[in-house]
Amino acid sequence: METRELRYFVAVAEELHFGRAAERLGIAQPPLSRTIAQLEHRLGVELLTRTSRKVSLTDAGVTLLAEATAILGAVAAAERRTRAAATDRPSLVLAAKAGGSGEVLAKLLDAYAAEPGAVEVELLLCESNTQVPLLDGRADVALLHEPYDPTSGFDLEVLHVERQVAVMPASHRLAGESRLRMAEVADLLDGVRWPRPDGTYPDGSGIEVRNLTQLFQMIELGRAVAVVPEGVCTGLAEGLAAVPVVDAPQVTTVIAWPPHSRSRALADLVRVATGFS
Numbered sequence: 069m070e071t072r073e074l075r076y077f078v079a080v081a082e083e084l085h086f087g088r089a090a091e092r093l094g095i096a097q098p099p100l101s102r103t104i105a106q107l108e109h110r111l112g113v114e115l116l117t118r119t120s121r122k123v124s125l126t127d128a129g130v131t132l133l134a135e136a137t138a139i140l141g142a143v144a145a146a147e148r149r150t151r152a153a154a155t156d157r158p159s160l161v162l163a164a165k166a167g168g169s170g171e172v173l174a175k176l177l178d179a180y181a182a183e184p185g186a187v188e189v190e191l192l193l194c195e196s197n198t199q200v201p202l203l204d205g206r207a208d209v210a211l212l213h214e215p216y217d218p219t220s221g222f223d224l225e226v227l228h229v230e231r232q233v234a235v236m237p238a239s240h241r242l243a244g245e246s247r248l249r250m251a252e253v254a255d256l257l258d259g260v261r262w263p264r265p266d267g268t269y270p271d272g273s274g275i276e277v278r279n280l281t282q283l284f285q286m287i288e289l290g291r292a293v294a295v296v297p298e299g300v301c302t303g304l305a306e307g308l309a310a311v312p313v314v315d316a317p318q319v320t321t322v323i324a325w326p327p328h329s330r331s332r333a334l335a336d337l338v339r340v341a342t343g344f345s
Contacts, residue, residue: 069107071143074136076103080116081133084123130264145205159188160333163200163207166193167280167300169321172228173211176323180340187333196280196300202324209334213297214320222324225342232316233301235284236293236309243309250315256293260286284308 079089080100090097108115115129125133148161164173180186192207194200200217202210211227212219234253236243242252259274260283269276275291277283280300286292288307297319301310323341325334 069110071140073103073107074140076100077107077115078133078136078140080104080123081125081129081136084125086123141201142205149205158333159190160209160331160337161190161192161207162337163192163194163202163210165196165200165211165213167196168213168297169211169228169299170302171299172321175344176211176337176341179344180337183336183340185336189337195278202326205326208329208331209323209325209337212322212324214322215317216319219322219324221327223327223329224322224324225338226320226322227341228299228321229318230298230321231318232295232313233298233310234293234295234313235287235301235304236311237288237290238307238309239290240293240309242311245311247312247314250295250313253293253295253313257295259292260294 076089076093079092080086083089083092086097086101090100093100104116111128111132113128114126115132117124117126162177177189177191180189192201200210200212201207202212202222212222212224234242234248234256236256242248258272261269261272261274261276263269263276263278275286277286277292280296283292283294283296284305287294288305295313295316298310298312299319299321304310323338325338
């Protein structure tokens with residue numbers, strides 16, 4: 069497979085519309101359709117289901133979308149790192165979840181910036197429901213959260229362990245409790261649906277959210293209750309309450325990086341991170 073074919077496929081898979089994908093790529097629709105058909109023929113699988121009304125991904129298409137995204141990201145990362153190696157200004161890309169690890173992230177950036185020889189740190193913020201782009205090479209290092217983020221295959225150091233809390237409207241009947249158990253809130257947690265990697269939502273009647281801001285707005289409106297790490301509740305709105313859930317699994321924040329890394333700047337950043345954690 070060529071990277072051009074993968075770029076074409078990713079555009080169609082994300083747009084789920086050949087016309088919009090062609091416009092995004094800056095090409096005409098017929099060559100785009102031919103390229104996707106040739107790719108399917110070469111692989112011997114159907115990647116997309118096409119009807120007169122819509123385009124959808126097959127199971128094989130979902131798999132290739134994930135693989136192609138990682139491959140294209142790795143290619144882009146290789147280009148970025150190669151160019152960076154030829155400059156006099158080395159840098160690091162640190163990925164983190166938007167709204168998560170705010171305090172740890174701020175302390176880390178401040179402490180590292182004060183180090184002699186510190187390099188520029190580019191911050192790459194990701195949506196809370198997406199996978200941090202460490203596998204595909206777009207980031208050099210990342211703050212991940214176990215058990216929510218996969219950490220297998222990375223080197224890592226533990227930075228912080230925190231409990232989880234149930235976030236609900238301040239007027240909720242359970243908001244005045246000093247602590248709760250999962251059994252007490254389990255029936256209240258079915259009302260939220262997060263998108264899949266291809267942007268579609270699982271079937272169901274729950275509300276659709278893409279990030280923590282939307283989630284907290286829906287909770288404040290009485291449309292949902294959620295169990296989240298305590299750290300994301302900093303500056304919680306007055307209309308919301310957070311009650312500790314004593315038997316919810318603890319969330320461990322780690323700093324993770326590819327095991328093959330030989331970057332001195334990365335080693336210094338990890339050293340600083342573990343020094344104040």
